[in-house]
Amino acid sequence: MRRLPTPLARPRARTVWPAAVAGTIALALSGENAAHAAPPAPRVLTTTPPAPRILSTPVLAVAAAPASYTVQPGDTVWAIARAHGLDTAAVLTANGLDASGVIRPGQVLTLVPAAPTPPPAEAPAPATSGRTHEVRAGDTVSAIAVANGVSLDAVLAANGLTRASIIYPGETLQIPTAGAGAAAPASVSPATAPGLDAEQSENARLIIRIGRELGVSDRGIAIALGTAMQESWLRNLDWGDRDSLGLFQQRPSSGWGSPDQIMDRERSTRVFYGGASDPNGSATRGLLDIPGWEGLGYADAAQAVQISAYPDRYAQWESPASVWIAVLG
Template sequence: MRTHAVARRTRYLQLGVPAAVLGTLSGAIAVVPASADAVTPPIERLHSSATQVKMAEAPPAAYTVQPGDTISSIANRFGLRTVDVLAWNALTWRSVIYPGQTLSLAGASAPVAPAAPPAQAPATATHVVAAGDTVFGIAQRYGTSVDAVLAANGLTRASVIYPGQQLALSGTSTPAPVAVASAAPAPVASGGQTHAVVAGDTLFGIAQRYGTSVAQLYAMNGLSSGSIIYPGQSIVVAGAAAVTAPAPAPAAATAPPGQLFANLDAEQAANAHLIISVGRNLGVSDRGIAIALATAMVESSLRNLSWGDRDSLGLFQQRPSMGWGTPEQAIDADRSTRVFFGGASDPNGQGSRGLLDITGWEGMRFTDAAQAVQISAYPERYGQWETQAYQWLGLHG
């Protein structure tokens, strides 16, 4: 073996390769895998401690889920972003995948061409989208395919659907329409008896203790079914009269139905100021900053939480397991805000997709722009804070 090494060294020197470089070349040759010619170029992923290089497989048009797979692991395997795989398959962060399920990865190689407008495709049935619906779930319910639903409605795999939207279902039996009702909640009560939340409290338990209802607690505190309560929070439990006759508020008097309002405490106001400051620093428009404020209110009640659904953390409840950074990074309020905005200055690089990475976000509905980043099962909740978010922008900016 030494004879062969000497021979190789002699050949390199004959080719004019400097001896000082020879050791480096030999080392590089020694570690080239046998299948290197069939492997795509490496994709670099930045981590908190060091840069690791992964060899990503070329993504196929479709992938069949295997036991133990997660959306995140599939995305990492093919060098994709988790949020893109979710969008291409009309899934949310809460969606469950199962072995044998087919996932589309077609968006990785080329965008899906827009389908013909629904007016050109005859539809024999319609479905009214309800909270939690996905295109995949709707297709299964009516015995059709995701592609058929997309084509019948002029959608792509990156499109966002929302409660109240009507989807045409070409060639299916007539469904039972799903009604979507939206009642305008009352503003927060300014007085009355209060309850200090302790660990283990729930709104249902508090309502029973004070002889009221969960709906009344929602109304008196400006809460909704998606609101988070936390130890130390003060909940109004009596004084409904203050709700029916609130102090005059010009903004509330002209606010559209369905909008939510809340007075921020010191902690929430500080986080609102941070979000606004980061947005200004990045050159984000007022609309983009308002979207960030509303999103943080829905996800964490504008609190930098160290807990959440599964591994969701921080102001925007970003999930480390879905590529949003490490747990420590997710609860770094400044960093997580920059990751939500995304764009060229995104500290997470290509690991996630922020607001500025969404093509045409400025022209989207307020709630749809937030949903394009968050991929929530309840996309309409962001829009309920639109009016209030602009008020916070003016007050804390």
């Protein structure tokens, strides 16, 4: 038998894959092997990572509103205020305008309103001493203040009164502690009433004080004040019509007293009021001696005492006399 030669191993054909396919297979094989492989060691950072970058927001400078603005053609207050970041009402107020106000080209508007004036601090109420005074007929606030060694202003402030306030018998006044409220300096003149100078005010104060002491009503005191104003301008005159003298122009020849007695302001005032304590007794008739005098008209009551040739002239002093009592009494 013919021995046939051993066939040579036929070389296996090599398949050449395109690079892209080869790469894909390689990745697939790598992934398959990775499933069975030990996990890779963690990566160790050998350097500190840079700090994170901080993004800053730029601050926009806001320009302050100018102090004023000159109006241009076509401007409105609303537009001007908006352009400067202001409130329209504030601009109107700063320039004395209202919503219907008209502005004109060339007009200068104030844009920065004046700072508001802080309210004045309230003065502390004067401390009271716990003492009180019940008002009696003839009392005045000034006399009560003197009797208690405190200033007139302190008593007024402690009781919410003014120099024009009127006090009445039976009313209770709080007396502040000594030294509360500053007493008026010695150089300051006494208070004067409207329309009166210092001399007239002093004479009016005397008439009011005596009337209070006698328990005369404010109406009676007002009649005495008006009478003295009409007769002598509230001055203690040493002359007058014929032999008339003094505050009330009383006549010695008619029994009102001697010239010296009539020139005594306090005595002549008490004689005008009359009544049970009249220094002149029954020689003359004062206001309190006139039956029903409180029901008479102002001028009629004065005329009943004075018997003047011009009785109607007393009436003009009725209203001023009430003010004088309020200020001086």
